[in-house]
Amino acid sequence: MAKPRGYCAGVDRAVVTVEKALELYGAPVYVRKEIVHNRHVVETLAGKGAVFVEENEEVPPGSVVVFSAHGVAPEVHDQAAERGLKAIDATCPLVTKVHKEAVRYAEEDYDILLIGHEGHEEVIGTSGEAPEHIQLVDGPDAVDQVKVRDPEKVVWLSQTTLSVDETMETVGRLKQRLPMLQSPPSDDICYATQNRQQVVKDIAAECDVMLVVGSKNSSNSVRLVEVAVQHGARAGYLIDFAHEIDEAWLEGASTVGLSSGASVPDNLVQDVLAHLAKRGFANVEVFEPVTEKIAFSLPRELAKDLKAAGRA
Numbered sequence: 050m051a052k053p054r055g056y057c058a059g060v061d062r063a064v065v066t067v068e069k070a071l072e073l074y075g076a077p078v079y080v081r082k083e084i085v086h087n088r089h090v091v092e093t094l095a096g097k098g099a100v101f102v103e104e105n106e107e108v109p110p111g112s113v114v115v116f117s118a119h120g121v122a123p124e125v126h127d128q129a130a131e132r133g134l135k136a137i138d139a140t141c142p143l144v145t146k147v148h149k150e151a152v153r154y155a156e157e158d159y160d161i162l163l164i165g166h167e168g169h170e171e172v173i174g175t176s177g178e179a180p181e182h183i184q185l186v187d188g189p190d191a192v193d194q195v196k197v198r199d200p201e202k203v204v205w206l207s208q209t210t211l212s213v214d215e216t217m218e219t220v221g222r223l224k225q226r227l228p229m230l231q232s233p234p235s236d237d238i239c240y241a242t243q244n245r246q247q248v249v250k251d252i253a254a255e256c257d258v259m260l261v262v263g264s265k266n267s268s269n270s271v272r273l274v275e276v277a278v279q280h281g282a283r284a285g286y287l288i289d290f291a292h293e294i295d296e297a298w299l300e301g302a303s304t305v306g307l308s309s310g311a312s313v314p315d316n317l318v319q320d321v322l323a324h325l326a327k328r329g330f331a332n333v334e335v336f337e338p339v340t341e342k343i344a345f346s347l348p349r350e351l352a353k354d355l356k357a358a359g360r361a
Contacts, residue, residue, distance in 0.1 A: 050322070051248040051308035052337040055262075057241030059141030060085045060312045062345040063118035064094070066139040069347065070115060071098050073354060074135075079108040081125070082117045082170055084139065085312035086267035088289050105129050113137065118312075119170040120144040122177020137350045143209055143239045144171055148178045150233055154204050155179030160197040162186050162230075164219050165208030169268060172208055188215060192222040204231040209239040210269040210311070212276060213246055241311045242269050244339050246276050249308050252336050254281030256306030258298055261287050262317050263310030270310030282306060290317065291324035305330050 063084050070078045076098025083091050083101060091101060105128045108114045113135045120140040129136040154161050161183045165172040176183045186195060197203045205223060207216050216238060224230050253259060259277035263270025265287060274285040286298060305325060309318050
């Protein structure tokens with residue numbers, strides 16, 4: 050069993066933000082998009098009174114709206130203000146870091162190559178910070194389509210939840226075409242994504258089957274399955290819940306690997322452990338090469354109101 054796994058600091062902050070908002074303001078609290086990409090989390094919060102919407106236009110004027118951990122473009126904040134919404138921004142601080150980098154490089158008139166997956170909410174939010182300067186590079190095969198104004202004034206940024214290996218392959222190809230390509234001042238791929246991928250790499254070759262708990266729209270969860278297979282696991286599968294495990298996957302297997310995406314609560318992993326134990330996989334070895342101690346404070350809008358209400 051891989052560790053670190055499951056909730057990262059940004060996801061924990063986002064989920065707690067919605068829970069605290071419900072306690073403080075009462076239901077309904079509206080959430081634009083999925084607060085994090087996990088079915089169980091979204092369904093659980095909906096059961097507590099959170100209402101998930103696609104756009105601000107669906108939120109009644111004057112209501113509370115929480116923006117998801119993936120970040121939003123500036124125009125989304127403007128739309129919320131126009132509707133008189135009380136907006137609480139639960140964007141992961143590591144995504145906010147990438148937004149600020151995009152703004153800074155755009156102000157310096159750089160062409161910005163954003164490595165990421167087309168249509169992902171995080172990519173849409175980051176692109177919205179400097180749409181005239183940013184072009185998306187969706188993996189190594191997209192490099193040949195890149196066009197820049199000045200090959201000496203170009204920088205790459207990335208979505209925070211990508212495969213580290215594929216991202217660096219993309220960067221390598223970009224540098225072949227653009228030798229003066231600059232890198233961000235620090236890694237854009239978040240610590241949790243990198244840690245979870247590295248642990249899976251470390252154990253994959255010993256595993257006949259790798260199970261990753263996570264939802265199909267969770268980029269970092271999907272990447273974990275890919276990484277496992279690339280680094281020696283015979284097979285890899287993504288599941289939301291223990292009951293989704295196909296018995297055929299375990300036939301002939303002596304060792305099963307288990308991890309979970311950064312938006313997955315650990316009770317779902319424990320359910321998988323119990324499921325596997327009933328099928329003969331009762332000896333659990335935890336592999337923990339790195340200990341995570343990072344935590345993020347709540348969004349300032351919410352923290353201020355909690356303090357005023359004496360609930361800080």
